[in-house]
Each structure stands twice: as structure tokens, then as C-alpha cells.
Amino acid sequence: MNPYGDPQSPRARASVPGAGASAPDDQSAGPSPDAYRRGAGGRASVGSASVGSASVGSASAGRASVGGAPVGSASVGGVAGSARVGARASVGAGTGSVGGRASVARAAVRPGTATPGGPPNAPVPGGKDKKSKAAKRRRRTNILTAAAAVVVIMLGAGVVGGTYFFDDVALPPPVTENQQNAILYSNGALIEKVGDQNRTVVPEDKISDVVEKAVAGAEDKNFYNHHGIDMKGIVRAAWNNFTGGATQGASTITQQYARHAADLKAISINRKLREAVIARKLESQYDKEQIMGMYLNYVDFGEGRYGIEAAALGYFGKSVTTPPGQKNAVTPYEAAVLASIIKQPYKTGSHPGYDPNDNIVNGKVGGPALERWEYTMKNMLDMNWISQDVYDKRAYPKVKPRGAKGASSGAADKPVGMVTRHVMAELNSMGISDQEFEQGGLTITTTIDPKVQKAAEEAGSQKSDDSPMNGLNPKYQAAVIGIDPTNGRVLGYYGGDTPSGLDYGGYMSANGKEIVGGQSPGSTMKIYTLAAGLKEGVSFDSLWNGDLKRRNGTKISNAGADPGKVCGGKIKYCDLETATIKSYNFPFYWITDTIGPEKVIEAAKAAGVKHMITDEKAGFKNGEIIDLTKTDKSTWRNSFDNEVGFGQYRIPPLEHAEGVATIVGQGVHHNAHFIKTVKRTDPESGKVTVVGQENIKGNRVFEADQMSNLSAVMKKIVEVDNRDLKGGREGIAKSGTWEYQEGSGDCWFVGGTPQIAATVWVGGKGNKVQLKERDGKKDMFGAGTPSKIWKMFLDTASSALDLKNEDFPARIKTGDPSKFGNGEKPPEAPVNNDCALAVIGLGCGNNGGQNNGGQNDGGQNNGGQNNGGPNNGGNNGGQNNGGQNNGGPNNGGNGGGPGNGGNGGGNGNTGDGNAAQTNGD
Template sequence: MNSYGDQQSARARARVPGPSAASTPDDDQSGYDERPSPDAYRRPAGGRASVGGSAPRGAASVGAAPVGGRASVGAGTGSVGSARVGGRASVGAPPAAAPGYGGRAAVARAAVRPVSPGAGGPGGPGDPDGAGNDKRGSAGKILNKASKRRRRTNILTAAAAVLVILLGAGVVGGTYFFDNVDFKEPTAEAQTTQLLASDNKTVLSSLGQFNRSIVPDGSINPLVKLAVVSAEDKGFYKHNGIDMKGIARAAWNNFTGGDTQGASTITQQYAKYATKRKEITYNVKLREAVIARKMEDEYSKDEILGRYLNSVYFGRGAYGVEAAAKAYFGKSVLTPIGQKNAITAGEAAVLAAVIKQPEPTATHKGYDPQKNMPDALDRWKYTVGNMAELALPAGLPAAKVPAGINPPTEYPKTWKKWDPDKCTTTCGNNKPSAKIVKYVKRELRDMGISDAELNQGGLQIRTTIDPRAQEQAEKAANSQSKKSPLNGMSSTYKSALVAIDPDNGRVIAYYGGPDAASWDYAGPNYTDAGDFVGGGRPPGSTFKIYTLIAALADGYGMDTIWDPTLKKVDGGGKISNSGREGGSLKCKAPKACTLQVSTEQSYNFTFYWLADKLGPEKVIEMAHKAGIQLIGDPETTARWNLNTLTEKQLKEKGYGREVGFGQYAITALDHASGVATIANDGVYHKAHFVRSVSQRDPKTGKFVAVKGTGEKLDPKKAFSPDVAAAVQNVMEKIPGINGISLANGRKAIGKTGTWEFTGKGGKAGDNGDAWMVGGTKEIAASVWVGREKENKKTKQMELLPIYKPGGKPMNGGSIPGEIWKMFLDSASKAIGAENKAFLPNSTAFVDPSKKGNGVEPPPPPPPPANDPQNPLCGIFQQQPCNDNNGGAGNGNGNGNGNGNGGPGNGGPGITLPGVPPNGDTGTNPDGGGGQTDENTDDGN
């Protein structure tokens, strides 16, 4: 037998229906079974009938038999000329007995039913020699005129009623029709594909048009099979696929003006379904009968029943018996009898009973117990009664069904109520997690699973999404969540949050919007055809982490000096630092700011000049190694795939030095991947969403891995552990500087950033994008917040400036930082993450020859050994002496430490033991000053 879904063997033969389903030997080139036909096809032995040719007057001739025309029996000729089934039947007088009527066909039997022997004919009264040579009229001698009229009326009526059947049977048996009804292997049923979370049970999304799960026929609960046979086709194990009584009844009803009906066998029902024909016509019914007959030769009864059970509709949006068992009882038909949660005999009868009419119509409420319990109960009783009568029919071995089944006496109370609005085939598509479908599809293509195969369904895809982390991401980033920092703000505010496991690249949480249909703010957006249409925003200062990595990898140390006063190259203007210039900079001197301080305070000028020294393409290259896949074009809104661009091509694109502090757009997904590489000590794992792909084993029904699929971890060294250690060390300070340290002292790295708003309606100092990225050794996360609304005239989305509650410009350490902290605190707790430490700081990578462009200030003069005006001077060597006479600044020596800058200007003053300093002590002994804002980041 061919497997379900495979192409039919080329050696399959067309066969005339017979009493058994035995196959024709392969060497039977005629393609026909020469066994006697069932009674419905038989006729008395006699002469030879010519099929497809001509016959002498009086001979029985079956000519070409197109379907759909008029069937004409010529008076006195005994010939059936052009037999067109499906039109008007014109019946003449019965033919005289003629030589050659009946007998064996030259190619196949002529299945034309003989006239009654009582009216004269071969072997009947008046035909003493049985050869059919008697003259017509013998029967009339023993019948009176009234009897003749009644007899003739009966004959004409009966002939009209069964003519379609007889001619159809002849056509089925004939070369013209039987061979021209193609039997093709039915296409595999479309099923549901489920995307599951990493726990392998939480449904994130369902794909497919039909809620169906194909299960192997040999594994279906035998009670279900018995119930369906009992309800739909009691003679299923006895007939050869065609119910001749049913066909005759349907033909009679159709001919006499009743409703158009179809036959009743399970095989014919499946044949109708497999041929995808919805109309009921004589032509269609004949073809279904032929296909059903051919199916019976090709498949076993259990295979046919299994196919039927996997295809039939049970209502409640459930196609196939497995989906039905879950919809009505929350059970599986694969659970063996006697085991916990196995389908019972009573429940099996409920499923079988609804098949006849699962949904309400204008004339009947259907047999779903929720909608029509009285009729459902009657139909159930009918089914249960037949189950007891059939007991153990052929095909249901006693090993599978316990002998002496006790029919249930009460309708099961275990059936579940059904919500018609509950999703069945697109489950999860109204949830944020549904946005991962596009990534799953792309990864499956890379594994060799086409979109067509995915749409056909039947797969079970285990994703990387951790349902616990996903829940926390949605609480933190979704403005509809009451706990989100965005809750209560305008609906024009949009957000994105992506979290990745640094140890393997698995995306454990993804939020890019509230549902599948909305724009994805966390990653790239594509059309249905797969064309990129947009995604990503300028990362601002958060991109400096990649510039920093590139610099350290090139040998620059964290103590290199950079000049904040230099203007851009090629006559460019001043490098913006979000209003933090001059004396507000926490630098060693006006022309000397270390890379360490520049990173902590997020000063733009240092990273501009680093990009100048390294070259913009080197910065982008390092970002790519860390995990950035897409980056904005320097001149347009396009995005470039860094997997396909060479260094030469990058250089030709003309990226500016502003890349060093985040001018060009990237996605939150890529940013999370880059941070994960830093947290993983410089080892990159590609961000991915698919862990495994499974499909049902055709024999056991269990899900097994699809060969050649599943995640394939391929760690790559992006940069050295020493570089990673230095970057981790400086990034660990940033959450605390911005007041968003994680709870319970959990160690974390971070970086804030914004990009200025340049659209209409903004004012100086407004921002358009705010970011917070970072994480722990277990979770790396990126958060973005922006704002937009649709222009009613142009129907295009327009960007808007972003503000904190209260009206001040939003920056990375505010709302995005709060979202980031809330998520990492709650997600770390939810998944039981450890509090792992980052690497100890390192300078092993430093090349002493690598210098910045700043001017190192001269070292301060040593303090005098004795100062008569200050007897404590020099005693506490850890504190330098106050210099009230220094240069341009005014120091006061009382612990304020806030000089105005310049050599010798006021230092931090002397701090006596046990006496708190008076004022805000600067970080530099030359009086650089303190913070100017509660969030110090946010250079553009």
C-alpha cells in the first residue's frame, strides 16, 4: 500500500467492482478483473455484446457513453446507442428476444440489466431452449390486459428509475468511462502548525487554514472507529465501497422529483471529499462510485477509515477526529483504551453522532449537544445501539477492543462548552508573541522547509521564547499593562523590548507591538512576498559600545586622552554633547577627557574622533561581529544587510564619523544580540527563534524531529575576553550613574542613549528616540521608546518628539531605563537566574603607542612640605592641599571642590576624618564639577 500523501503507484489498475477487493495480477494487461460481478451488475449468459462498436439490428449494443445527455432505448431494436446518463430517459417497447443478447463482452462485460424473464427473454418463459430464440408475446398469453398494463407501467417506471444506475454500472464497467475516471492519490490534508514556547506546551501562535492534526489510522482509539462505522456506515466492513441499494434509492428519489441525494458509504463520502466536488449530479455520483471502488482496491479498510476520520468535519472548527476530540472533550484519540484521559465508548459515540450534521442550518439545529441536546441524544442512542449490534466487526481486532462491550446508557457529561469566538487556527495572532512568526518562517526556509510545506501544516515548532520572560516583557513594555512605565501615556508612544540568552543566542522574549498585524518596532518588517519595508531607529549613544569595542580591539586604552573642543573634520561644525560642554564636562582639563570618563558620561566628541581614526567601516564591522545585521543607509531610509556588504562596499556607502555615536538606524533585535555578545565575554551566537521542528510519526502518532532541522549553535569569537572585560567594567557603572541599578545587587551592564528629534513641531533639545540596552550574564536586553502618529491627510506615519511625564525631553535613563530595570528584575526572578559576575577588568590588549587627540595636562606641582597658613596641609597625603591662589578659578578649600577649571583651580578641599565634605566633590582634583542632570547620558 502506498503511504498517505505519496503518489499512487503507476502499476495501479482500473477494476470492475467485484465481491472481493483482490487486486488484478500485474501481468493482466487488460486492466480489468474477470471475476463475476455483484448481482447489481449481472445478466444471464448468452450471446456476445459488442462494446464500443456497432451491432446488428436486434443485438444488444453499448456504444459510446457520454454522461449528461439523454438515454434512448429504441423500440424493437434492443440497442442502447448513445447512452447519456443524467438527462431524460426515453424508454421504448421491450425488445424481442434476439440472438447475441447477453454473454461476455469483447473487452469487458456489458452491464445492461436484462428485462424480466416473465416478459420473454433468454431463459425465461416462452424460451424453452434457454437460448433466447423464442418470439415475443409468449408471456402475454398468460396475462390479462389489466395485468399487462400494470406490468408495463411497473416496467417503464422501474426502468426509468434504475436506468441511470444500469447505464452507470455499464459505464463503470466499460473502457470509456471507467478508464477515464482518474484516481489520483488524494493530496495530504492541510493541518494546523503550532508554534510552542520553549516549555514545549505553551501555544504562541497557530498557523494554517484548518484546525486539523493528522493521526495514523493504526493508532486511533478503536472505540472511535467502531462508533463512526456504527453511525455512518454499518456495512462498511462488508461492502466493496459502493452501496447499490443507496444508489438505487438516490436515483429513484432524484428521478421522481425528490431531493438530490448521494450514496452513504464511508468510502464514497471520502471519495467525494477527496475529489473536492461539492455539487451532487449524476455525473459526479458515478465518478465518486468509480473512485470509491478503486480506493477499495488500493487501500485497506482501516486505511480508508483512517483517512476519512482525518478529513471529516466535526463542527466547532475541528477538522479530523483528533481536533474534534480536543474540541469536545480535551482529549486525544491516540490515548490507548484504559489509560487516563482515553476516549470512552460514550464519548466516541458523541463524536460519531455529530458527523451527520455538525453545524446548525435553516432547517435543523445540528447534533452538537451544546446547540441541540434533544436531537444529539437521539442520534447518540442510534449510534450506541449500532455499536452494541456490531460488537467486534472485521477490522477491529479483539486485542484492541475489549470483548463484550457494554454500551453506555447515559449521555456523557464530560463534553465541554465551546466558545465560537475562541481561536482555532490563528491562535495567538492577537498577541505580541505572534510577531515572531516571520522569523520562524525564515529560519525554516534555511532548514529546507518551504512555505508551501509550512502552510500544509502538521508541524510542531518549539521556539526559543521563554513564556515566563515573555510575560514579564509584555508587562514592562506594553503600555496597556498597568505596571508598565508607559501606562497612562499617550497612545502615540511606541516601544520595543527584546531579550536574548547570551550563552546561546536564543531569543527568550520579544515585544514589538501588541499583535501580529501592527508594525513591528523591534525588528525588520516585510511584505507577504518577503520584501523589506522598514524597521529600526537611530540608536544614539547606545551604539558607542561597538565603537568602544573597535577602539579597544585596535589597542586604545581606557586612559587615552581626547579633546572635546575640536570641531568636525572638513570644516564641520561643533560636535554636539547635548548642551554639556566647557566647564560642565567632567574631564581632566579643557582639552583632556579620558575614554573612560567619555564612556561613563556618554560624551560624543570622543567617539566621533575614534570613528575618524578607525574609519566608520571598522566601527560597523565590529558592530556586525557583535550581532548587528541591518544598518541604515547614510543617505536614504533603506537598510543594508551587513552579511552581504564587504569593507570596500561599506566604505563606498560613505558613512560619516557620526556612526561612532549612533546616527544610523538599527533594530532592537540586533542591539540585544550585540549586548549578548558583550555579556558572553566576546563570543557571538546568532540570535534565533527555532529550537526544534517535529512532525507526527506515521506509525506511532508521536511527534518526532524532522531530519536536518533544529537549532545548530555556532559560537564565534567576535573579540577577545580582555576587550570584553574592559567593556563590561565600564558598562557596569552606567546603571548606577542613571539610578537604575538592578534589585538585590544583581550585577548588570548597561548603556543609555537618545537621538535628537529633527522633525516638524519640535524644539531645541527635543529627542525622537530613547534607548536602554544591557543586561546580566543570563539575560541581555534592549529597550527602545519612540513616538509617532498617522497624518490624516497623507496617511503616512509621522515622528513626534518624546517627553517624560512632566514635559521634559525623554532620555534613555528615564522611561526606557525604567522599562529595562523592571523587566530584568522580574524576568531574572521568574526564570530563577543566578547572580553571576562579569570578568575582572583587563588592560592586556592596550597598545601604548595608541594615543588620543587630547592634550595631557601637566602634572600638578607637589604640595609644600609645610604651609604656615594651613598646618594640616601635607598631613593627610591622600588629600592634596587646597590652592586658593590658583589661576583663573576660585577655590575655597572648605570641601566644596567646585573650581571653575584651569590649572590650580579649586580642588576638592580637605576632608577631615569623621567630618563629611561640604559640597559636591568633583571626580577630578582640578575641580571639574558634578553632574548636571539626574541622567547624565544622552549625547546624540
């Protein structure tokens, strides 16, 4: 319905709670709240109803007979006490039968009235006569209202009974209009507005006066002079009901708001009478400005815009709070456009409505919209609310076309819109209920930096031409998350292109209530295993045996790496540092077995991981999500085994990103969060209060020296994978891959700089798939596409923020190599007695032997002992030519003779080639 109660588009009416209980109107004997507009009034008391004769009296003049005997009559009797005009009038007990007698008392009016805008009981020009006339008008209004009810009852209009007319019709409490919540970037720019209705409530005293006058001109030009009731409308409703005609009629602004406040939707005489009573009570409780403010904040202005502020922003890109005369203030002509829409904001099958965008004629606004605008402008002139000059210069203003984003544009179709889910989750954790969120009026400033957000989207989205994801299988999906490790603020978040779809970054449900999934972190989980091990005293120099099988007798997988090449042929005594850089699994299985899987999980939890998912089992199709914050170590030990040490069990990427930020932040944990501040604006006073705020206080969970030790090793991973950052910026990283159907299913690259911790995941969109690189043949690993996304994101974000280069702390070695490890004792290096020949100039064979042309410098096996060894390598197959610089994993070594020393080494030691040979990470 439109504001008049006529049927129209279902979008045209806001859903408002039903009428509430009213408070007594006779609690004060003083003047009414709107006494400065009208005289302080008396109180009308309606006596008990009974069958009998009817006569209508006056306050001082005798009795007048109305109606005939067959129907009965009502007598207006003497004074029944005093109270303000418009206050509750009591109706005595009686039957609801036709012909019942109602005894209506006269209204006693206190001396003195008030001039508009003046104090109560202020003298009025003209003296007593004018006061008396005003009092009589008010008394007549009340009497006619009650009389109309009696007439309707007498005519059999279907009203339950007239006795409730004043007493039982409660004055509903002021309606708290639902409005939108504004979600902002960290710099104050709008991300989107969220709420069922596009409404921003503004205090009445902030609304431009020209807007209020225009609305009065369009809807009720006598608004400032009457007492809320359109008696013609009431009589017309009664007559039409009696004759079987339509029941609609013109309503005052107060009546329109009364209908909204009491949620009166039915089209009936009953509704019209209740509406009239509530309007009278509203006028006694509130002044005109208050009623106008409530009305303007509720009314529908079309195109899904509720309230005057949303309308002004939507149609003109202006705010009604800008004072007249200032830049971007709403003009009288624009105000008239807004006011003219109210009567019929949406077109119907029989009427085009008054929305200017629905009334375009030959490229200009015409038709009913133009006519209604002219009507409004003329009323504004007639009421002296605009000058003749303003009227004469009138021209229909330019209106934003439908669909223009304007000031209330949203992010419903943008990747950043996914942030809203996490905002909702954090609001709940701050104690802000769903009801408060739905009520709206919140201004939420997030931690999201627009530059970092853009970098995350450009690096991770297949829709980005520059992204390493562009051109890959469309079934592939990436997630990119950037966090400030010094405070936990999420700076950029890409979890998918569609905010309404699956959240690949945090697996947060659409309503922000729960975590619904995760992905296997693979070898990136080893950062927590190392943190737990370092805490127990594990050293990076400890040795581990890769030939040992699990306790259940099965072989530990190293992504298909040739056992003879693992750790440069030292598989039985591989040091932990090399195993970390090459991402072998066996040391991490045994570290977990030694210290217990619960300690690895405890380290992950301390870093920020809160949920971990068990393997699929009976009763759990996709595994059970274990909340680590609500369970203990006994649950963990029963749910997860030693494979937790190298990333079998799924976790949400966002929680992993929080943990990565803790490692990057040298062991100080901060809660990853999306909200900086939450503010609420009081719709009545306009006062802004902070109702929620971030907590950036961190707590140390890992020792600084142990983290410097870990960072130094992770720094080498960046170098090995050839992912050095631009400008010599120092970074640390860890790659990870988890298999799927003999291929790769989840690929990761995590780490960052001292200013930004970056987490990248690539996997299947929806369902798991085997991940291939761009050629469609080569398996994808964490050191492949994910590492390229990671580098692109950090390079772009760091440059956009103009971050200065910072280094990680210098390395402090920790732990005891003899305390942990199960590796065999390495063989002692043979003593070469031929070195004595150097005295006579014949040289030594060690330069082409085990030390320089062998395991350490000639690559893992191919540039090693056999081909670059003591007999064949000599001086030319030694350190420089057959060594680590030229003798890569695949091609080096065979050419390691006296003249060629490893020139066939090629590029096998860079990035992906090396990764493929090791653990694929």
C-alpha cells in the first residue's frame, strides 16, 4: 500500500511490529508536550453507555436534540475533570448494541492558548475571544470524532463496539525504524551498506526545513494548523461504508504515521477510526516537528529507498542534513520531487506512479510525476514556504537514473563483499546481537585496506589478467589472505569472486555463525610442528632416518622422491634443516611421534588455529570439525595421529593465516580480525557512540630466540624456490602440498615480511580436483603457482603501501642435536694421504672428491662422488665447475670430467625442478 492505504507493490511498505501498550495519558496535570502549538487543554470524559434518549449538549449552552427515538441518542453531560486536549478520553462500560446510549462529557479547557512556536499559555492577539474559539474548535474535534464513531456504530459498520474507541485504542510506542549498516574500509571509504531496507535514520532537527515544508505541501499543507484528524476523511469512510462504496480517503501526515506505527493494514472503517484516535493521541504526545521527523524517517520513496535520507542520496546524491545555502544542499525543487513521490512511489497496472524514472517522456520527466511536482510547488507557494521568485524560476531538477550506484553503492557482486560474513561473526563476539544488527544504524570500520584488498584480488582471481591463476582450469580456486603480524588486522582478503558463494578463505557460513570446512595444509603445517619441537629442545642439526617405517609398518611418503636422492644420499642421517628446506616428511612424523601429536596441535592452537577436521569416517561424511578451543588433549589424541605433523588434517585457511602471522611476528600471537571500530548513531539525538572496538594486544606464545632460528631456515626456502621479493625485501616462507588421487589436491605457499603475513591456497572449486600447471600435464606444487601468487601479492601490496624494507631478527641457534633424532651416525670422511704430494706440486684429489665435487657441492647425486670424484674430477671437476653452482639435480655430474666439470648441470636446481625431485612442495 501507499501511505494512504491504497494497494500497490508489495515493496512499498515497511514491515513494522504491531502496536504496543500505551502509557496512561493523565499522569501529568500540566500542559501537553505540544502546548506551544495549541492551548493547554481540558480532559474529555465519556460516560457509560446505556439505551435511552440522545441529546448533545455543549459546555455552557443547554442541550440540543439529535436523532430520533427509535435509534436512541447520546447526551453530552457535565465536566468530568481536566487534562490536556488530545489526552485519553475514558469510555464507560456498556454494551456494544446498536441503540445504546453514550453519555459524553463536555471538554473543560484551561484558560490560555499558545502561539505557534511560543511558550505554553502565552498571550494571543485578540484576547479571550480567540482563546475561546480555539478551545471550542478543539472540543468540537473531539466531540465530532466520538460522534462519528457513534454514527458508524448506529449504521452497523461492523465495528466491534464503540466503547473502546478512545479508552482501548492504545497509543503505540515510537517505531524504531530499521536502517542499514555501513561497512567501511579502514580509510573510511564505503565497502557496502547492509540491511533489509535502504534507510538511514536522521534526527528531525538535522533535516532541512525546505524538505519538511515540501513534504507538507505535497501531503498535508494544513499539517501545522490541524490537530491530526481529517474529519472529512472519517465522515467519507463512514458514508462510503454505509452506501457500499470505497473506503479509502485522504489522510493527514499524522494519520499516515499513525497507521504505520500501529501496523494498521486492513482497509476498513475499523482501521480508519483507530487511525483517527491514534492520530489524536500522537498530536497530544508529540509536537509537529517530532511527528514530521518520525514520518520522514519511515515513509517509502520508491526504488527500495526508505526514509528521506536514503531518498535524497538515491535520487540526487545529497544529504538532507546539509543546511540550505551550503554546497550540495537539497534545493526547493529537489525537495518537491522527493515529496511528490510519496503518494504513489511504485507504478501499478493502472497508474505509472510518481517516481520520476517511471515518467520519462521524450527524454524528460513528464506525465503524473511532473503534474504532482507542480502541485507540490504551488502549495509551497500558497503557504509562503517559498517566494514568488523561487516559484517563477522553477525547473524540474535532474534525477539520478535508476540503478545508479550513487552514495549507497554496495559490494554485493564484488569479492570484498565476503568480508561481511566475518564482520557479522565478530559483531556477535563483541556482544552485538543479530537484532541490533538488523535494527541497523551501525557504522563498522573494518581493517581492510583498499590497496591491499586490490592486490589480493588481482593476485588470486582468475578474472584478473595478471594473476598466475588466469588461464588455468576454471575448476581451480585460490584464496589470498594478508594480515598485519604486529596487530592481527586482516588487510586484504580474497576468498572467491562471489560473496554469496562458498568462502574459500575462511569457510564461514553465510550467516556468520559457524565454520563449515577447511583444506589440508600439507607441509605448511610443519611450521607448528617445528614450533612445538623447538619448544621441547629439538635442534635443526638433529639427524633423522628416512628409511624407518611408521610404527604400523607402512612407509612414510615423501611425495615420490627417489630414496637414493633424498637429502643428497644421506637419507639415513638427514639433518632437520635440510629436511625442512626440502620438505621431507619423515622427520616431522618422528618429531610428532616423539613429543606427541597433542603438542603439535597445542602449538597450532596457540598460533591461531581453532578448528581441525578429522578424516572421513562412519557418521561423518566429510569428517568431524573439532573445535580446539572447546576440547582437550584427550580428544585430540583420539581424533588425530602423527600425520598431523605434516598436514593431513584440514584447517580453515583464515585460521592458518592467523597462525602464519604468529610465526612471521616472531612468536607473538594476535587475533586475526576484520573490525576496527563499531559506532552507533542515535536516531533522535544524532549522538555517535562507540559500541565495539578491536583488541590489538598480543601475547607471546613462542620464544623469540626459537622463532629467529625458525625464520632463518624459512628464509632459505624463499631462496631455493626462487621467490625473492622485489627491491631486496626480506621474506620467509614454507611451501606445502597434499595429494589427491595420486596427484596434488591442495597447494600452499605461506610466510611473509615483517609487515605483511601472506597465506595462499590453491585447490578445487567446490570439489577436489587434481591440480596441474598451465600445460595441463605437470602436477602443481606449492612451489609452483601458489608461490607465484604469494610473490605477486606481497610485491604489489608492499609497493602500494610504500613499506620500507625491514629484516627479520638475526639467527640464534637453539636446541640440542644429541637430545632428539633417530638418524644413523654418518660415516667418517676418509683421510686422503695423497695431500702430501702437494709439497712437490702434484696436488690433491680432494677438490674433485667427496667434499667439493660430492654431496655438498656437486648436487644431490649426479654431480657427486662417482662422476666428480677423486679419480675423474681432479682440479677441473671440483667445487666451481662440478659443484653446486652448475651441477643441478637432473643434469649435472656426468659432464663433470677434467675439462667440463658440471657444465651440463643446466637449471635443474631452480624452483619447480628442485621441488619435483624432493617432496613436491
